Amino acid sequence: GIQVEQSPPDLILQEGANSTLRCNFSDSVNNLQWFHQNPWGQLINLFYIPSGTKQNGRLSATTVATERYSLLYISSSQTTDSGVYFCAVEARLTFGEGTQLTVNP
Amino acid sequence: NAGVTQTPKFQVLKTGQSMTLQCAQDMNHEYMSWYRQDPGMGLRLIHYSVGAGITDQGEVPNGYNVSRSTTEDFPLRLLSAAPSQTSVYFCASSGKTASGNTIYFGEGSWLTVV
Numbered sequence: 001g002i003q004v005e006q007s008p009p010d011l012i013l014q015e016g017a018n019s020t021l022r023c024n025f026s027d028s029v030n031n032l033q034w035f036h037q038n039p040w041g042q043l044i045n046l047f048y049i050p051s052g053t054k055q056n057g058r059l060s061a062t063t064v065a066t067e068r069y070s071l072l073y074i075s076s077s078q079t080t081d082s083g084v085y086f087c088a089v090e091a092r093l094t095f096g097e098g099t100q101l102t103v104n105p
Numbered sequence: 106n107a108g109v110t111q112t113p114k115f116q117v118l119k120t121g122q123s124m125t126l127q128c129a130q131d132m133n134h135e136y137m138s139w140y141r142q143d144p145g146m147g148l149r150l151i152h153y154s155v156g157a158g159i160t161d162q163g164e165v166p167n168g169y170n171v172s173r174s175t176t177e178d179f180p181l182r183l184l185s186a187a188p189s190q191t192s193v194y195f196c197a198s199s200g201k202t203a204s205g206n207t208i209y210f211g212e213g214s215w216l217t218v219v
Contacts, residue, residue: 086148
């Protein structure tokens with residue numbers, strides 16, 4: 001099956017910093033989504049982005065389907081951004097292992 | 106708008122016991138699925154359904170059964186619980202929106218098998 005790799009596995013930032021999270025996938029995909037899992041375990045859909053670029057406030061995402069990667073940008077990070085960020089691909093959603101983000105005040 | 110509702114939120118089982126995790130959605134989504142999440146890992150697909158009366162296996166289906174008698178409900182049954190099934194279980198449903206195929210997760214069910 002398709003493989004999904006995320007990097008970095010852990011990231012610690014000071015509030016206000018910017019960050020880039022990466023998701024590589026091993027085959028072409030028709031579906032790619034980014035999720036945020038908050039410290040209480042809730043999973044929130046951030047972007048549906050099989051290709052192209054989308055922005056939502058301080059977050060934006062870009063997927064380059066031909067090169068099999070996607071990037072999630074977080075600007076001016078806040079403590080509420082802490083948690084685990086997952087990318088998942090294809091209709092039945094194969095998840096990467098996530099990036100644990102900690103934003104310190 | 107309740108979204109995806111899972112019950113129970115917490116459960117402790119003894120090895121060999123059976124139980125059902127309930128999942129209901131009120132968004133009229135055709136696609137529903139169950140995942141498990143083990144510590145430090147992403148979610149793994151257990152079973153999924155593309156509509157009432159249709160179910161299929163995901164990546165880790167052994168030890169679990171599902172059924173889909175209505176569009177709204179998608180229960181997950183543990184037939185004979187084992188300690189390896191200690192995990193957090195998430196139910197999800199998805200449907201097309203203006204933004205694409207948006208998936209909604211329930212709040213999770215924490216299951217411990219002793």
